[in-house]
Amino acid sequence: MEILELKPVKNKKIQLFLVKKENIKLNYELYQKFSDFMEKEKFRFAIIDFNDNKFKKIYKTPLSKFLDKYKLPYYSVDIPENVKDYLYVDILEKELQIKELEDEYEELCLEFDEKKSFKAQNLKSWIYILKKEVENKKTHLELVVKPQWIVKQILDIINNVKQEKFSILHFTENELFSELKNLFEQYNIKVIKKKMNNKLINPILI
Secondary structure: OOOOOOOOOOOOEEEEEEEEHHHOOOOHHHHHHHHHHHHHHOOOEEEEOOOOHHHHHHHHOHHHHHHHHOOOOEEEOOOOHHHHHHHHHHHHHHHHHHHHHHHHHHHHHHOOOHHHOHHHHHHHHHHHHHHHHHHHHHHHHHHHHHHHHHHHHHHHHHHOOOOOEEEEEEEEOHHHHHHHHHHHHHOOOEEEEEEEOOOOEEEEEO
């Protein structure tokens, strides 16, 4: 199993442009407005970390066609599947336990006045606690662990590029912005938030 080890970038000056998924409107007008920016920056490669089923067929998406238009290589990054399976074992076990407890609770509730019984109330409380625990674990995986893997994989790619100074175009989920920014800054990568729509394309340093 791959190990989560973030290797620092040495002797490189990297600019990384973060683009929110929700702001991407890849129509003809945006193509034209974005063209000058793409030519000016001369991106070395692009990164896509959308956790979206549509991007499992990345080669058929408007985003991939957009990147292909500028002959820009791109990488899809996420928690590796075998690592994700390992991390989700505990969550899946707890979800199974919740289902069993819910079935037991429903059976009790079918009986006269059992919904108010001590056992039923205990089951209800225990179900709530387990659901909260599962929710917290999923949130931690998505908002803390996933960004670490994303940055690890990007750093690995950067370290394999011989060029010392270049820019990266990174398309990401809105929820990951803050954590990604903090992680990249720890490794001396300049992060720029990119606002893109049909009226404005304006880089904002964050």
